[in-house]
Amino acid sequence: MAAVLIQDLTKEYGTGLVAVKALDNINLAVEKGEFTVLAGPSGSGKTTLLNMIGSLDTPTSGQVLVHEIDIAKIDNRRQADFRRERLGFIFQSYNLIPVLTVFENVEFPLTLLKRFSKDERDEKVHRILAEVGLESLAHRRPGELSGGQQQRVAIARALVKEPAVVLADEPTANLDSVNGEAILDLMKELNQRKKITFIFSSHDRMVIERARRVVRLKDGRIEGDEKRAG
Ligand SMILES: Nc1ncnc2c1ncn2[C@@H]1O[C@H](COP(=O)(O)OP(=O)(O)OP(=O)(O)O)[C@@H](O)[C@H]1O
Numbered sequence: 001m002a003a004v005l006i007q008d009l010t011k012e013y014g015t016g017l018v019a020v021k022a023l024d025n026i027n028l029a030v031e032k033g034e035f036t037v038l039a040g041p042s043g044s045g046k047t048t049l050l051n052m053i054g055s056l057d058t059p060t061s062g063q064v065l066v067h068e069i070d071i072a073k074i075d076n077r078r079q080a081d082f083r084r085e086r087l088g089f090i091f092q093s094y095n096l097i098p099v100l101t102v103f104e105n106v107e108f109p110l111t112l113l114k115r116f117s118k119d120e121r122d123e124k125v126h127r128i129l130a131e132v133g134l135e136s137l138a139h140r141r142p143g144e145l146s147g148g149q150q151q152r153v154a155i156a157r158a159l160v161k162e163p164a165v166v167l168a169d170e171p172t173a174n175l176d177s178v179n180g181e182a183i184l185d186l187m188k189e190l191n192q193r194k195k196i197t198f199i200f201s202s203h204d205r206m207v208i209e210r211a212r213r214v215v216r217l218k219d220g221r222i223e224g225d226e227k228r229a230g
């Protein structure tokens, strides 16, 4: 079973003369545990494709199955549940909640899931903060952290509920090369250890070189798909 299966996916924005085909008949299968980068120039459709996989936006035609579920076909409430349970998002600009501490930011998605006791939440948050090397900063607020540290918090927040698939849109774009590399190594290590599927976008050559699979987009189409060892 593929973690993500995309079939004949097209996304158009606007209509008539101003229509833009952001995605043009995409077919792609991503297996469980893959570490895949969507590469391609600005405007090639990377963010649009991630948004479709994450059901943050709806396709014009075609379908996206995540763990065999077609999220566009289920009702809105179950869609939100599915996103909460199964997907982790990491954004270029971190998107942390400024008034919450590091600990509370990472705890937040577990609170939304409602099925964990306070003790269970504490245990999970402490464990993931240790894994991303942030235990000693648990009581700080995002404004008191460096960019690389904020992105580690965002990774911890995405992973704390052990999602099936983590989607990351240019996760290193706001970081310098040293921090960008450290974040990528961390994502790769968590991918290998937890067997969580990662799909992320990047323009960055350093990032693209370290991915195990590179799907190249251009003008909304897949123009290359390369798998590597290791
Ligand atoms: N909400 C929208 N309304 C209209 N057009 C859009 C919208 N979102 C994206 N587009 C268009 O769709 C195309 C793909 O955009 P997308 O953001 O997916 O590219 P990208 O590969 O992520 O680029 P970047 O590397 O700059 O982030 C572009 O031509 C863009 O202008």
Ligand SMILES: [Mg+2]
Residues within 6 Å of the ligand: 046, 047, 048, 169
């Ligand atoms: Mg983008």
